[in-house]
Amino acid sequence: MSDSSRPKPVVNESGIEVQALYGPADVERTGGYSLVGQPGEYPFTRGIHPLMYRKQPWTMRQYTGFGNAADTNRRFRYLIENGQTGLNVAFDLPTQCGLDSDDSAAEGEVGRVGMAVDTLHDFEVAFAGIDLDKITVSLTINGAAPQLIAMYLAMAEGLGYDIKKLRGTAQNDILKEFIGRGTWIYPVKPSIRLVGDTIEYCAHHAPKYSPVSVCGYHIRESGADPAQEMAYAFCIARAYADEVVRRGLSIDEFAGRLSFNFNIFGNIFEQVAKFRAGRGLWASIMRDEYHATKPGSMWMRMIAGGGGGGLTLEQPEVNIVRGAYYALISALSGAQTMALCCYDEAYTIPSEYAQRISLRTMQLLVEEMGLTETVDPLAGSWYVETLTNQMRDRIGAIIAETDANGGIVQQIASGEIQARISAQAYRMVRAKESGEFRKIGVNCYRQEGEQYAEVELHPYREADAQAQLANLNAVRARRDAPRVTRTLAALKTAAVRGENVMPAMLDAVKAYATVGEITRELAQAFGRYQEPVRF
Amino acid sequence: MNQKRPIRIVLGKPGLDGHDHGAKVVARALMDAGFEVIYTGLRQTPTSIAKIARDNDADVVALSSMAGSHLEFCRKLKPMLEQSGLGNRLWIIGGNLPRTDHANLRALGFKGVFPSSSRLADIVAFVEANVP
Numbered sequence: 001m002s003d004s005s006r007p008k009p010v011v012n013e014s015g016i017e018v019q020a021l022y023g024p025a026d027v028e029r030t031g032g033y034s035l036v037g038q039p040g041e042y043p044f045t046r047g048i049h050p051l052m053y054r055k056q057p058w059t060m061r062q063y064t065g066f067g068n069a070a071d072t073n074r075r076f077r078y079l080i081e082n083g084q085t086g087l088n089v090a091f092d093l094p095t096q097c098g099l100d101s102d103d104s105a106a107e108g109e110v111g112r113v114g115m116a117v118d119t120l121h122d123f124e125v126a127f128a129g130i131d132l133d134k135i136t137v138s139l140t141i142n143g144a145a146p147q148l149i150a151m152y153l154a155m156a157e158g159l160g161y162d163i164k165k166l167r168g169t170a171q172n173d174i175l176k177e178f179i180g181r182g183t184w185i186y187p188v189k190p191s192i193r194l195v196g197d198t199i200e201y202c203a204h205h206a207p208k209y210s211p212v213s214v215c216g217y218h219i220r221e222s223g224a225d226p227a228q229e230m231a232y233a234f235c236i237a238r239a240y241a242d243e244v245v246r247r248g249l250s251i252d253e254f255a256g257r258l259s260f261n262f263n264i265f266g267n268i269f270e271q272v273a274k275f276r277a278g279r280g281l282w283a284s285i286m287r288d289e290y291h292a293t294k295p296g297s298m299w300m301r302m303i304a305g306g307g308g309g310g311l312t313l314e315q316p317e318v319n320i321v322r323g324a325y326y327a328l329i330s331a332l333s334g335a336q337t338m339a340l341c342c343y344d345e346a347y348t349i350p351s352e353y354a355q356r357i358s359l360r361t362m363q364l365l366v367e368e369m370g371l372t373e374t375v376d377p378l379a380g381s382w383y384v385e386t387l388t389n390q391m392r393d394r395i396g397a398i399i400a401e402t403d404a405n406g407g408i409v410q411q412i413a414s415g416e417i418q419a420r421i422s423a424q425a426y427r428m429v430r431a432k433e434s435g436e437f438r439k440i441g442v443n444c445y446r447q448e449g450e451q452y453a454e455v456e457l458h459p460y461r462e463a464d465a466q467a468q469l470a471n472l473n474a475v476r477a478r479r480d481a482p483r484v485t486r487t488l489a490a491l492k493t494a495a496v497r498g499e500n501v502m503p504a505m506l507d508a509v510k511a512y513a514t515v516g517e518i519t520r521e522l523a524q525a526f527g528r529y530q531e532p533v534r535f
Numbered sequence: 536m537n538q539k540r541p542i543r544i545v546l547g548k549p550g551l552d553g554h555d556h557g558a559k560v561v562a563r564a565l566m567d568a569g570f571e572v573i574y575t576g577l578r579q580t581p582t583s584i585a586k587i588a589r590d591n592d593a594d595v596v597a598l599s600s601m602a603g604s605h606l607e608f609c610r611k612l613k614p615m616l617e618q619s620g621l622g623n624r625l626w627i628i629g630g631n632l633p634r635t636d637h638a639n640l641r642a643l644g645f646k647g648v649f650p651s652s653s654r655l656a657d658i659v660a661f662v663e664a665n666v667p
Contacts (some may be wrong), residue, residue, distance in 0.1 A: 070663050093551035094604060097578075105580065108607035109551055182553020183575045222556055313652045343603065346651060347633070422559040434652055442652065452634045452650075460603060531576040 053372035065090030098519030180222030223425025265310025314441030417531030
């Protein structure tokens with residue numbers, strides 16, 4: 001073959017060279033089929049359940065929340081009426097940063113990018129009329145997760161639900177907040193301790209509740225490649241597992257309720273291979289490193305959603321098509337839960353119309369496209385199996401490298417991971433600007449003069465924020481003030497003594513202590529995070 | 536010491552928004568262009584940005600805002616920058632900035648407005664052409 005006829009080398013984002021053609025020898029060369037197995041059996045590469053979507057399609061869970069609890073409750077009901085099967089709650093930035101709506105730092109931010117929460121009262125309003133046995137709720141909360149998990153459990157208990165059977169998820173992955181997203185509050189070490197407190201508490205009192213969803217998603221959004229996304233998420237999950245094991249729990253007492261949140265954009269086959277490889281690798285980490293014995297402890301359960309990082313401001317209607325491919329990838333990858341960033345999300349909080357299109361996109365795969373009929377349909381493809389083997393090696397190598405360099409916790413605390421990922425993000429932006437990395441609407445097939453499409457912007461209503469302040473003042477006026485003071489003091493004592501804070505947290509939220517009051521108590525015990533700025 | 540120092544830019548992340556992907560990318564582009572960049576990190580108030588800009592005698596005050604509170608923030612920041620003697624410096628802002636807000640931001644003194652997907656080279660060229 002002459003040089004001119006040899007195809008130009010193609011390397012995927014994870015750094016793996018992609019061939020023009022694959023055959024059986026490529027699978028053998030990269031490790032064979034030894035880690036493929038059967039769905040529902042170790043190492044779960046093909047899926048965590050034997051029948052997967054034949055038994056139950058993925059949960060559809062669009063990220064939603066804005067204004068106050070009453071506003072958000074209306075949107076929740078709209079989505080449920082349209083066939084959504086789970087809820088994924090967006091909170092405003094003051095809530096996420098542990099501030100009350102009347103804090104001076106919250107001015108102009110109350111209810112802007114999510115629902116405002118100050119007290120248990122807001123949870124009671126937000127979930128009114130929603131059957132929490134049928135609709136599982138995911139709380140996208142991290143820094144203030146202990147408060148909000150406590151509020152969710154207290155709200156459900158107040159409505160008569162059996163907490164022992166209550167399902168639901170909290171994101172509660174603070175380590176990734178230090179890498180991307182940035183809703184940290186306390187320093188790294190006490191932050192990990194709080195995650196440990198929630199896992200330990202739920203293992204004993206709310207054993208069906210998933211207290212953590214470890215997010216590769218935001219690490220990818222910050223600039224990580226797909227292999228790093230999964231590797232760093234696994235390193236972070238191990239840090240939480242270590243924290244809980246250190247307290248004397250056995251891995252099988254809690255690992256079954258750990259879950260993951262991953263991102264989808266980019267090359268279709270690289271993403272599918274990433275998820276198949278990840279499932280096998282996580283199972284081996286849990287079995288061989290942590291000596292888990294229950295299959296559930298080895299499952300990489302995940303929400304895998306179409307990521308904002310793949311969508312563009314330019315020609316936003318094209319994002320509807322991108323979202324459809326992302327949903328297809330998620331279904332081909334055996335996700336338990338799916339969400340899609342909406343086509344208008346580069347501009348605004350999604351409109352009802354945009355949310356409905358995303359929901360219908362997922363429903364199409366179930367109802368019309370046959371994606372639920374057969375488990376792991378890409379298995380046996382020489383390309384997909386080879387790439388799955390290669391992605392497993394690549395993810396494993398990044399984990400080993402991270403461990404060798406002091407471990408994920410130390411590298412996050414020093415800002416090293418953040419600096420590496422932001423350097424990659426910069427290179428990617430440069431590659432998009434030069435046209436080396438193709439992006440439709442951005443560097444090819446541009447339609448000049450259409451940089452800003454006409455999309456319906458979500459209105460920020462000052463009146464909703466004012467209503468929230470009125471709610472907060474009303475709750476403060478009618479609550480039992482001495483009980484609030486007493487429970488907050490007990491919470492701080494637990495924090496200072498190194499006890500699990502969750503029992504005292506439950507007492508405080510049931511007394512209608514606010515998110516901000518609780519944060520201040522904990523910050524007195526733990527201090528506040530100082531961000532390392534490194535380039 | 537009469538050699539002219541590089542253009543000094545204080546790049547701030549206003550408010551509670553933690554989305555710093557764009558801010559860090561722009562910071563690197565400005566550094567690559569030979570400017571000195573002081574990145575504030577997250578959670579800055581108008582007071583803290585004005586102070587950092589004044590303490591560092593910034594030639595350029597740049598903000599990156601992704602979560603929609605840019606107008607309120609800039610309204611508060613404007614008098615503070617002026618009181619700090621930085622009224623004559625170049626103020627620019629980038630991020631998720633709806634088109635309907637651009638004129639208001641310019642009226643508040645933010646001469647350069649760079650919405651998401653602006654090109655890095657355009658930001659650099661604007662700073663070079665407009666720095667006082």
